[in-house]
Amino acid sequence: MPAAEAAPPMDEAQRRRARAAERQRAAAELKKARAAHRRGRVRQTRREESAREHRAAMLTMILTLGLLIAAVAVTGGMIAASMRTRPVTLAAPLHVYPVAQTTPGQCPTGTQGISAQAGTGPTCYHLNQGIAIRQVADLRVQRARGGNGYDVAVTLRTADRKAFAQLTRAMVGRDLAFVVRERLVTAPRVEMPINDGKVAITGPQTRADADRIIRELRGR
Known part of the structure; x- marks a missing residue:
């Protein structure tokens, strides 16, 4: 069997060309690797920018929603406060008189008092100088303490x-x-000083009676 022929040795020029070709291949591969790395970095940067934009959009939406909620809460609070503080002008003043004494029967002509029906029959309530309330902070009907009858709850202004x-x-x-339109509504006994302006006009036995007092005071 004939022996394989050995490749002829490369001369110096061939070796230089081989080395140059190898450097070119290495440079091309390096360039390709760098390009791929740059593309990867660009994609990563784009993903990071997209994530940042998404987070910024979410944060903006959350802040906007929070501001809207705060604005609605503030506006609602201002409206509620305005409604609470807006005075109610009474069509008929609520007069509050100290009762000096009571006597049976109608009040004689010229008496500083008012006649009303009491448990013992017609009664004259002799009155001293009192106060007239023409505006109140609040006016409503509420159940009386103990659930028997109704009260007209009045919140006085400062x-x-x-x-x-x-x-x-x-x-x-x-x-x-307590007198409205020359009619005695109630004459309660004062148990203690009332300093907070919360007044309960007692006496109405039905909701209709309490509503009638409210209408008389409001004028409708």
């Missing part, structure tokens, strides 16, 4: 609270007459 507090302090253990 301007009237001091005068009413002074009147109740002076009348502890005595009666006050």
